[in-house]
Amino acid sequence: DQQVKQNSPSLSVQEGRISILNCDYTNSMFDYFLWYKKYPAEGPTFLISISSIKDKNEDGRFTVFLNKSAKHLSLHIVPSQPGDSAVYFCAASGAGNQGGKLIFGQGTELSVKP
Amino acid sequence: DTAVSQTPKYLVTQMGNDKSIKCEQNLGHDTMYWYKQDSKKFLKIMFSYNNKELIINETVPNRFSPKSPDKAHLNLHINSLELGDSAVYFCASSQLWGAGGYTFGSGTRLTVV
Incomplete structure (x- = not known):
């Protein structure tokens, strides 16, 4: 039972355009959402997060949107860079005591073409 | 200066062997974790320790045994390795129990032959 799903295994965009990565979840008890970025042969690195009491969080080129009623979040990268x-x-x-446990989606591979 | 370091980075071993993976963090974090990324690329939690105390133990075979000698180290020992x-x-590792924002090590690729 996969509680966090990223249905697009890959995404390709042109440099300078917007990248939109999507994520759906099933558990309404989740109260904190995060995005991580991973390069080959490296561990994931924290990118941006959002609390369930907010619907938007912005950090430079990265913005995360949360739609609790749809149990959906998205990461926007503008402008995208290689x-x-x-x-x-x-x-x-x-x-509660599950707070330390992060449940991950299966990832979306983003390719930004020059 | 690496924040979370794992050794070895690659490990190739035969079925039935026992092996260990070591992890150390120099961030002063209280909580450490082991995650497994399977062939379908999902990252799934295996164990979590907070101040050397086991907090999370997912449905992992008991051939896997974590050991935390102090809060800066969390090693993973695996007995009778299977394919x-x-x-x-x-x-x-993370700073606070219940908070997000993990710092990950670079991973250990284990191949059992």
Whole structure:
């Protein structure tokens, strides 16, 4: 039972355009959502997060949107750069003693072409 | 200066062997984790330790045994390795129990032949 899903295994965009990566979840108890970026042969690195009490969080070129009613979040990268090419993982955590546990989606590989 | 370091980076071993993967963090974090990335690329939690105490133990075969000698180290020992154990294993740490924002190690690619 996969509680966090990224249905697009890959995405290709032109440099300078917007990249939109999507993530769906099933557990309404999740209260914190995160995006991680991963390069080959490296561990995932934290990119941006959002609390369930917000619907938007912005950090430079990266913005995460949360739609709780649809149990959907998305990561927007504007403008996209070739260095953004990586695998992006969506993750979620729940309240209480499950809070330390992150549940990850299977990742979306973003390719930004010059 | 690496924040979360895992050794070895690659490990090839035969079925039935026992092996260990070591993890150390120099961030002063209280909580450490082991995650497994399987062939379908999902990252799944295996164990979590908070201040050397086991907090999360997912449905992992008991051939896998974590050991935390102090809060800066979390090692993973695997007995009687099986082909299905082949995966990339990631260690991670975080500052606060319940908070997001893990720092991951670079992973250990385990191949069982």
